[in-house]
Amino acid sequence: MKNSIIEVIKDLKKVKRGHICYFYNNEITYINNVVSFIVTGIRNGNHILLVENDRNILLINKQLEKVLSKKEWTFLHVINNYDFYYFNKNFNPHTIVNHFLENIEPFLKKGASICTWGLIEWGEDKEIHQCIEEYEKEVDKITNEKGIISVCAYNAGRTPQSLKELLIKCHGVTLTDDEAVKLR
Template identity: 65%
Template sequence: MSNLLETLINDLRPNGGHIFYHYNNKENYIHNVVSFIVTGIKNGDHILLAENDRHMLDINKKLQKELSKGQLENLHFINNYDFYYSNGNFHPHTIVNYFLKNIEPFIEKGASLCSWGLIEWGEDKEINDDVVEYEKQVDSLVKEKGITSVCAYDSKRTSDSLKELLMRCHGVMLTDDEVVYLKQT
């Protein structure tokens, strides 16, 4: 998958793109997030990573083998719970503003930026509308700013109806073993 992911990232440069990653396997997920980070940093990008602490342990171990200390300075980690629930709930407008606040220093400096966010929530079905609203706002933002952004969802926790909606909010769908370019309206 690394070569496929590397090709995808390079294909989306310099205009960026919005990628829906619907993953099945944690090991593949960790491998792909590491490939994304390494590819981006080797391209000179800063990486904003919203990830859970459990995954960060595995990600950091692998990154230590792939990147130098200096290169790792281009990786900016935010706990995904703090990122998506900074206001105490999943509120799309608040999250997008928080995202903008975090990327603005890089944009102002003219730095190239990529982002990866693992989106997790409980069993609250009512949050689906908020997730879709958030994804629509992010889609518009990444196009405007030329950012390559991955929004990752565990397939075991994502209903078929939400998956269908998410496919409409992204230009690309990534699974553990394939890339699908989605037709957007």
């Protein structure tokens, strides 16, 4: 899907915003898509806020070391996803949205363009689905209001169908490892 993510981003750049839900199955494909997103974004003049787990950060950085210049690295801003989403030791949508805004506002105030990629993970908490939906609805509003392209990534095998259906309603585009579906 490497080309699909690039094509989707090109389309979204024309309207200067987009909220993408990515359900991945293959971890290698996932890492390759994150790297493509970062490289394409940076080379288009965007800052990238990457919210990712430590294991993936190592794999992503390994690939980026081969293609990014020293100057391009300054456009990448990485936060551990556990620290980001569990900022107050729980997945509180309002706290996370405020944390999200705190991280993007400095760039927007400077007139810089920013794109975000966040891997959302959770433990066995079944009650979290409503919180995730609430968070995603708020991020959808923010991406439209602020002109941001934002990818929210989920492991397809760990995401129940009922949550997938809720997430699809909160995003303008849904991606999988194999295809892109524009919803609005």
